[in-house]
Amino acid sequence: MANILVVDDELGIRDLLWEILNDEGHTVEVAENAAQARVARHRERPDLVLLDIWMPDTDGVTLLKEWSTTGLLSMPVIMMSGHATIDTAVEATKIGALAFLEKPITLQKLLKAVEQGLAKGSQRKAPPVLGQPVELVTDMTAQAMPLSVSGAADLGPQAQQNFMLDKPLREARDEFEKAYFEYHLARESGSMTRVAEKTGLERTHLYRKLKQLGVDLTRSKRGAG
Helix, strand or coil, X not given: CCEEEEECCCXXXXXXXXXXXXXXXXXXXXXXXXXXXXXXXXXXXXXXXXXXXXXXXXXXXXXXXXXXXXXXXXXXXXXXXXXXXXXXXXXXXHXXXXXXXXXXXXXXXXXXXXXXXXXXXXXXXXXXXXXXCCCCCCCHHHHXXXXXXXXXXXXXXXXXXCCCCCCCHHHHHHHHHHHHHHHHHHHCCCCHHHHHHHHCCCXXXXXXXXHHHCCCHHHHHHHHC
């Protein structure tokens, strides 16, 4: 996964983005102003930066311009703001920002922007082989390799399972719900954010439900590794 720097003067925004991106498996560093962002940029060398525009000491566009003019804009930067104008967004894009996210940021837009930003960053870091044409693959599903299974390999929870109905309703229901959540956790590589989105549950409710059912969250994480 990637190292991501989140720069925002609002504690609630920093915490929320940290939780979501950390749950996606990324290493997340946070900064509440431009001064902290400069230090984190030098120390962590992030793969991607989420940068708020309006901050108390130095605004995000000024910091972006500073990184650009000093040769430090080596990573994709996604700007964020709830009050920026179209002109500001255009200016940031001209300086070198990859994208602009308007607050409040939806989960789908955030994850999509991060995915595209990291893909762009990977293209920057991977130099083409001399004498070979450069081919960019945007649809990773089309490049999936067939899975070869031998012996008693663990394929994880399957979409079709058998359940014994000759038991009390609560017990049968708990057994089904546990299998249901284990299946979706395996499909989403242990991502609580995506499972919550897929099943239509709030994250806090989902956590409590999985704990109540005795679902082993570490198993789905290991299966993703």
